[in-house]
Amino acid sequence: MSTHTSSVVTILALALLLxxxxxxxxxxxxxxxxxxxxxxxxxxxxxxxxxxxxMEAVLPEGLSERPVAEIASNVASLGFNCVRLTYAxxxxxxxxxxxxxxxxxxxxxxxxxxxxxxxxxxxxSLMGLTVRDAYEKVVDALGDAGVMVVLxxxxxxxxxxxxxxxxxxxxxxxxxxxxxxxxxxxxVAERFKGKSQVVGMSMRNELRGPHQNVTAWxxxxxxxxxxxxxxxxxxxxxxxxxxxxTDLSFLESKPLPSHFDNKLVHEAHxxxxxxxxxxxxxxxxxxCANDTNAFDQKAGFLVRPSVGRESVPLFVSEFGVDxxxxxxxxxxxxxxxxxxxxENDLDWALWALQGSYYIRDGKPGNEETYxxxxxxxARPRNPPLILDRLRLIKQTLQVPPPSxxxxxxxxxxxxxxxxxSHIMYHPLSGMCVSADEGRQNxxxxxxxxxSRWYHRRGGHAIMLSGxxxxxxxxxxxxxxxxxxxxxxxxxxxxWSVAMFQFGNGSxxxxxxxxxxxxxxGSTGVxxxxxxxxxxGTETCQENPQTQWFSFVTTNV
Numbered sequence: 392m393s394t395h396t397s398s399v400v401t402i403l404a405l406a407l408l409l410x411x412x413x414x415x416x417x418x419x420x421x422x423x424x425x426x427x428x429x430x431x432x433x434x435x436x437x438x439x440x441x442x443x444x445x446m447e448a449v450l451p452e453g454l455s456e457r458p459v460a461e462i463a464s465n466v467a468s469l470g471f472n473c474v475r476l477t478y479a480x481x482x483x484x485x486x487x488x489x490x491x492x493x494x495x496x497x498x499x500x501x502x503x504x505x506x507x508x509x510x511x512x513x514x515x516s517l518m519g520l521t522v523r524d525a526y527e528k529v530v531d532a533l534g535d536a537g538v539m540v541v542l543x544x545x546x547x548x549x550x551x552x553x554x555x556x557x558x559x560x561x562x563x564x565x566x567x568x569x570x571x572x573x574x575x576x577x578x579v580a581e582r583f584k585g586k587s588q589v590v591g592m593s594m595r596n597e598l599r600g601p602h603q604n605v606t607a608w609x610x611x612x613x614x615x616x617x618x619x620x621x622x623x624x625x626x627x628x629x630x631x632x633x634x635x636x637t638d639l640s641f642l643e644s645k646p647l648p649s650h651f652d653n654k655l656v657h658e659a660h661x662x663x664x665x666x667x668x669x670x671x672x673x674x675x676x677x678x679c680a681n682d683t684n685a686f687d688q689k690a691g692f693l694v695r696p697s698v699g700r701e702s703v704p705l706f707v708s709e710f711g712v713d714x715x716x717x718x719x720x721x722x723x724x725x726x727x728x729x730x731x732x733x734e735n736d737l738d739w740a741l742w743a744l745q746g747s748y749y750i751r752d753g754k755p756g757n758e759e760t761y762x763x764x765x766x767x768x769a770r771p772r773n774p775p776l777i778l779d780r781l782r783l784i785k786q787t788l789q790v791p792p793p794s795x796x797x798x799x800x801x802x803x804x805x806x807x808x809x810x811x812s813h814i815m816y817h818p819l820s821g822m823c824v825s826a827d828e829g830r831q832n833x834x835x836x837x838x839x840x841x842s843r844w845y846h847r848r849g850g851h852a853i854m855l856s857g858x859x860x861x862x863x864x865x866x867x868x869x870x871x872x873x874x875x876x877x878x879x880x881x882x883x884x885x886w887s888v889a890m891f892q893f894g895n896g897s898x899x900x901x902x903x904x905x906x907x908x909x910x911x912g913s914t915g916v917x918x919x920x921x922x923x924x925x926x927g928t929e930t931c932q933e934n935p936q937t938q939w940f941s942f943v944t945t946n947v
Contacts (some may be wrong), residue, residue, distance in 0.1 A: 439740035445545035455509025456768035473539035479576035534588030544591035560600030580622035591627035659690035663724035670720035676889035679727035711742035730941035778913030780821035
């Protein structure tokens with residue numbers, strides 16, 4: 392326990408320093424598919440957590456559980472450099488109801504007397520503030536902790552999100568008057584435009600429902616984007632798609648005509664929802680391949696330019712899992728998502744921070760099992776997930792190539808740019824593959840210090856970059872992979888299919904690289920070869936994730 396604690400302290404301190412550095416180089420802009428520091432052009436990767444403030448109490452959750460400064464500090468110490476802070480439109484447009492509504496008054500109106508006492512104990516200075524002022528104090532606390540903020544318009548009428556027919560889904564729905572919505576965007580942009588930690592505004596969460604259509608989408612999102620950009624030209628303008636923010640495919644043939652002075656970012660969501668049965672009953676490798684292809688076709692394509700369309704940043708603004716580890720579909724989906732996000736080095740926001748709610752589904756203090764924090768709001772619910780499995784995607788893996796002018800002047804903004812290489816990522820453990828100290832075997836290691844590899848696929852050798860012709864070689868089933876100079880025969884030939892890296896062993900068996908039962912964050916675990924699970928079979932009840940490895944491109 393003490394050893395793990397000391398390593399966590401080191402990680403948390405480094406994460407806080409990184410957050411402070413990044414929050415000092417604002418505002419942000421875009422350069423092709425990357426979000427960058429507007430002044431230097433250096434990549435700033437968003438790795439965020441969602442913090443809801445859009446529900447009935449119209450307050451950021453958890454103020455009854457811990458002091459706001461402590462919550463903000465914990466966000467930074469857990470390695471998140473930004474918060475996607477949600478809000479409801481009506482909080483900022485219905486002055487008769489919300490302009491003078493205090494924190495105490497809001498909670499009492501819902502009968503939440505325990506929450507009232509909790510805020511009085513943990514955040515006494517907020518009790519008499521209006522809900523709008525309290526929201527601003529949370530934004531200030533995040534800035535003080537070195538954390539950037541994306542303000543997310545989650546709903547219009549304050550409530551849990553989202554249902555197909557909840558009246559909050561699409562322009563013209565019961566609670567979703569487009570003019571009121573734009574008034575809300577203007578009011579929020581105006582209120583927070585003097586706060587440098589507010590780096591972006593997310594225009595609307597999860598457009599959905601029977602009234603959704605592409606024509607109205609193009610009309611209103613351009614008006615909303617113009618409203619934000621005109622009011623505060625410093626913030627990123629973040630635009631979601633249709634079908635619960637899973638579909639931006641229509642932008643392939645008709646991208647938005649303006650990038651709003653290099654402030655345009657698109658966002659998409661990716662959960663296991665809707666495919667839980669497939670994840671639980673079908674071959675996980677096939678489900679992963681299908682799910683990845685679907686996400687790429689609906690949203691991921693945006694980071695790659697095509698004829699008539701420039702690349703833009705894609706912000707995976709929601710993904711998440713039951714952090715108790717009891718949901719099979721979530722557990723399998725997460726490795727798949729982590730590999731894709733790492734391979735494409737996407738910006739992202741995990742759902743969610745909160746360990747509990749003031750009230751949800753009519754239940755005061757309802758616990759959130761997807762929450763980073765536990766129900767006490769004092770500790771992470773699943774430290775190995777937050778500190779280890781997410782570690783690689785918190786790192787910046789790709790940066791924009793320097794322009795010819797920058798190369799001539801040798802400015803600092805391209806100092807991290809290097810020739811492309813590849814790391815081998817094991818998403819189940821959050822670790823990467825490295826040569827051991829003696830260059831005899833391969834082991835799992837911290838990805839920030841891992842070896843680089845080269846593989847042409849299709850039966851070629853997996854070569855150790857920077858070495859004198861060393862490659863991975865199969866020795867025997869259940870035995871460690873060795874590094875060898877014999878790289879041109881069957882025992883050094885490897886194929887890649889759906890994250891499996893396999894070769895042909897004795898008796899015609901397909902043998903896969905295997906990270907074994909390594910725990911998240913475990914280093915020094917020897918990579919062996921075992922018979923491939925769920926590869927080439929019609930049905931499979933095995934969990935093959937120990938055999939999943941992904942080649943991740945990096946230029947830093």
